[in-house]
Amino acid sequence: MTVPTDLTTSPKPRDGRRRVTPAKVMLVLFGLVVLLATLRVLTGADDLASSGTLRATLVAAVPIGLAGLAGLWSERAGIVNIGLEGMMILGTFGAGYFGYFYGPWQGVLGAILFGALGGLIHALATVTFGVDHIVSGVAINIIAAGAVQYLAALSFTGVKGGGQTQSPPIDSLPAISIDALSDPLGDLEAKNWFIISDAAALLRALVTNLSVLTIIALLLFVLTWYVLWRTSFGLRLRSVGESPASAESLGVDVIRYKFVAVLISGGIAGLAGGFLALVASSTFREGQTGGRGYIGLAAMIFGNWRPGGLLAGAGLFGYTDTLRLRGGGESIHGLLLLVAVLLVGLAVWQWRKAARTAAIVSAVLGVLVALWFLLSDSIPEDLTGMTPYVTTLLVLALASQRLRPPAAAGQTYRKGSAG
Amino acid sequence: MSPRTTRVVLAVGAPVLALVMAFVITSLVLLAAGDSVADVWAQILSVPGHRAIVNIINAATVYYLSAIAVAIGFRMNLFNIGVDGQYRVASFAAAVVAGEGWLPGYLNTLLAVVAAVLVGAMWAGIAGLLRVTRGVSEVISTIMLNAIATALVAYLLRKVAVDDGGNNTATKQVPEGSRVPGIQIFDDVTVKVYGFVFLAALVGFVYWFVLSKTRFGFDLRATGRSETAAVASGISVKKMIVVSMLLSGGAAGLVGLPLLFGNDYSYGSTFQSGLGFAGIAIALLGRNHPIGIALGALLFAFLDEQSNSLQIVVGVSPDIVKITQGVIVLTVVIAYEVVRRYRVRLEQRQVAAALDEPATIEEAKA
Numbered sequence: 001m002t003v004p005t006d007l008t009t010s011p012k013p014r015d016g017r018r019r020v021t022p023a024k025v026m027l028v029l030f031g032l033v034v035l036l037a038t039l040r041v042l043t044g045a046d047d048l049a050s051s052g053t054l055r056a057t058l059v060a061a062v063p064i065g066l067a068g069l070a071g072l073w074s075e076r077a078g079i080v081n082i083g084l085e086g087m088m089i090l091g092t093f094g095a096g097y098f099g100y101f102y103g104p105w106q107g108v109l110g111a112i113l114f115g116a117l118g119g120l121i122h123a124l125a126t127v128t129f130g131v132d133h134i135v136s137g138v139a140i141n142i143i144a145a146g147a148v149q150y151l152a153a154l155s156f157t158g159v160k161g162g163g164q165t166q167s168p169p170i171d172s173l174p175a176i177s178i179d180a181l182s183d184p185l186g187d188l189e190a191k192n193w194f195i196i197s198d199a200a201a202l203l204r205a206l207v208t209n210l211s212v213l214t215i216i217a218l219l220l221f222v223l224t225w226y227v228l229w230r231t232s233f234g235l236r237l238r239s240v241g242e243s244p245a246s247a248e249s250l251g252v253d254v255i256r257y258k259f260v261a262v263l264i265s266g267g268i269a270g271l272a273g274g275f276l277a278l279v280a281s282s283t284f285r286e287g288q289t290g291g292r293g294y295i296g297l298a299a300m301i302f303g304n305w306r307p308g309g310l311l312a313g314a315g316l317f318g319y320t321d322t323l324r325l326r327g328g329g330e331s332i333h334g335l336l337l338l339v340a341v342l343l344v345g346l347a348v349w350q351w352r353k354a355a356r357t358a359a360i361v362s363a364v365l366g367v368l369v370a371l372w373f374l375l376s377d378s379i380p381e382d383l384t385g386m387t388p389y390v391t392t393l394l395v396l397a398l399a400s401q402r403l404r405p406p407a408a409a410g411q412t413y414r415k416g417s418a419g
Numbered sequence: 420m421s422p423r424t425t426r427v428v429l430a431v432g433a434p435v436l437a438l439v440m441a442f443v444i445t446s447l448v449l450l451a452a453g454d455s456v457a458d459v460w461a462q463i464l465s466v467p468g469h470r471a472i473v474n475i476i477n478a479a480t481v482y483y484l485s486a487i488a489v490a491i492g493f494r495m496n497l498f499n500i501g502v503d504g505q506y507r508v509a510s511f512a513a514a515v516v517a518g519e520g521w522l523p524g525y526l527n528t529l530l531a532v533v534a535a536v537l538v539g540a541m542w543a544g545i546a547g548l549l550r551v552t553r554g555v556s557e558v559i560s561t562i563m564l565n566a567i568a569t570a571l572v573a574y575l576l577r578k579v580a581v582d583d584g585g586n587n588t589a590t591k592q593v594p595e596g597s598r599v600p601g602i603q604i605f606d607d608v609t610v611k612v613y614g615f616v617f618l619a620a621l622v623g624f625v626y627w628f629v630l631s632k633t634r635f636g637f638d639l640r641a642t643g644r645s646e647t648a649a650v651a652s653g654i655s656v657k658k659m660i661v662v663s664m665l666l667s668g669g670a671a672g673l674v675g676l677p678l679l680f681g682n683d684y685s686y687g688s689t690f691q692s693g694l695g696f697a698g699i700a701i702a703l704l705g706r707n708h709p710i711g712i713a714l715g716a717l718l719f720a721f722l723d724e725q726s727n728s729l730q731i732v733v734g735v736s737p738d739i740v741k742i743t744q745g746v747i748v749l750t751v752v753i754a755y756e757v758v759r760r761y762r763v764r765l766e767q768r769q770v771a772a773a774l775d776e777p778a779t780i781e782e783a784k785a
Contacts, residue, residue: 082558301559
């Protein structure tokens with residue numbers, strides 16, 4: 001958060017223009033490790049940074065991240081997509097059906113196909129017929145949930161190992177382990193050395209039992225960044241989301257770009273659902289998405305409509321989700337300290353920026369969280385599930401001035417509006 | 420056709436067109452899946468029995484309240500997706516208050532209703548405040564608040580739950596004297612219509628009266644139509660946003676009450692969920708009109724009830740009607756848009772024709 005305060009000496013717009021260099025990425029990763037290590041030592045909650053936790057985080061973060069990525073594609077083209085949840089649900093079924101009857105790779109394709117089908121409905125409704133984006137999204141969530149329940153009962157009833165609401169186990173996709181690295185890193189992790197063991201745990205999580213689909217997902221992030229920000233196709237797609245009339249006056253086929261973007265969005269959301277069925281649990285189950293489409297949307301907003309920030313958001317939400325699932329009331333309790341420190345830091349920063357009211361609000365929140373940390377031993381499991389949502393509300397409430405959604409997101413565009 | 424009949428035909432035509440489209444699409448899904456289209460529709464469109472009629476009225480009562488809550492927001496151009504969370508927090512609060520039984524008899528019921536309205540309004544108010552003070556879109560904040568509500572209620576439920584011997588975690592039962600008696604409309608079945616059906620009717624009437632007949636309602640609709648025009652005529656938009664969010668949340672607080680006082684008598688982990696999203700669909704279907712919403716609520720309840728026996732009779736999963744319900748939302752909106760575009764064209768033609776006429780008269784005079 002080091003932004004020049006004197007605007008007159010920094011005429012360059014800061015939004016989205018900060019260069020991401022490998023050195024900076026390494027620095028961020030290193031900072032993360034130091035943070036986790038410090039937190040682990042201070043709170044004594046060793047599970048905070050174990051390789052098991054971090055590996056589970058990766059598995060939890062990928063579907064959230066992919067859902068967010070799907071939202072990114074759509075919103076960058078100006079179509080708000082709260083049908084992500086429904087498209088993910090369709091994806092879980094696509095993966096379950098094609099995965100069980102034809103094989104895991106067909107399952108991946110099936111997930112993408114079914115998700116894209118949801119995208120097609122959304123595109124037809126919002127782009128072609130000019131339906132309100134939220135209305136269409138809500139409708140898709142209803143339709144998808146119903147359709148999948150109906151189709152699952154039709155496909156898996158009476159199949160051995162399956163049932164009305166779930167598919168039989170699906171063969172897993174190949175996973176990659178580099179034992180030559182994994183084992184020594186495990187030894188290092190077990191030593192519990194400050195920072196070094198934590199770094200080892202992080203690396204070990206990355207080289208042990210890594211599903212190909214996880215790798216594909218991470219590559220999709222890079223690909224998205226490249227396509228949207230480094231190609232003319234991406235520039236046109238984003239221009240359609242910022243100012244469709246200007247884009248059309250420059251000869252961009254607005255309707256077609258929006259349509260394609262929403263289709264891609266649906267496909268990626270479907271893949272997010274497919275990941276849940278194929279990698280996270282190896283079977284399709286009804287209600288498997290559990291609101292992850294919405295968390296993905298939250299991660300996208302958290303990330304300010306950019307892939308890097310989105311990845312960070314997905315990591316954060318996946319991490320808290322993992323701690324919850326690992327019975328980590330104590331681990332999450334440790335995170336309270338971090339939140340308190342961050343809030344107080346934010347307050348100081350806001351105070352310096354002369355945002356006095358906001359600073360006071362942040363400071364009061366920070367002190368309250370710190371008190372909570374000191375006066376309790378653990379956070380009830382039910383409450384930890386709130387983390388992504390509360391974080392998003394806080395980010396929106398405290399930093400909404402720094403968030404910049406695509407300018408024309410949510411607006412209906414009719415061909416020829418450029419005049 | 421006279422202009423008046425044209426208008427009526429178009430007004431009725433849009434929802435009918437939407438329903439027909441939804442039926443066609445559902446039939447296509449059934450065909451593609453290899454289920455018998457005729458059998459499914461024969462079952463769903465059969466005449467409901469007495470028990471089914473009572474169930475339909477009861478389900479429609481709950482849907483109606485939910486849809487009115489959503490419609491209040493819609494009239495103000497606010498998208499309250501959070502009715503789902505609001506009614507769950509409010510129902511839980513009402514169940515706790517009613518279960519404690521601080522007051523005797525119906526005073527207790529009244530207190531619980533007030534608690535539900537206040538809690539629902541407060542939960543929605545968070546979104547309203549975030550919108551006016553921090554510019555946070557109510558769509559996003561209510562989605563987040565829904566999830567937070569789920570977690571919060573689950574947590575609090577565990578705190579206050581009483582052991583009833585079974586494995587259902589639930590609040591204390593509402594005392595006998597505070598329950599709302601049902602209305603027996605058929606002698607041959609035991610099920611009764613919720614007494615709170617009158618509450619739903621009252622809410623519908625108040626909704627119509629306040630929006631159509633009061634200054635406040637006019638301000639609200641004006642702000643919903645055009646914020647700039649509202650500002651120009653001296654309406655405080657921020658105040659209107661907060662107030663309509665509070666009203667919408669207050670109405671949402673009532674959604675669970677017919678169930679609480681007429682059927683469940685406690686709030687447990689099995690309390691009906693997802694009513695808020697159905698409310699969005701029904702409000703759209705009914706065009707935010709109190710009568711239209713009532714018809715929409717009855718239609719949704721009818722589809723739900725009639726599909727229950729699909730599995731046994733035809734061997735088709737009843738979830739097929741959820742597809743129909745979801746598709747109706749889309750086709751309704753599309754149909755209204757198509758009709759609106761057609762009407763605009765029609766008006767343009769009429770105006771053009773009317774403009775031609777005086778010219779011919781003057782020509783005649785000359």
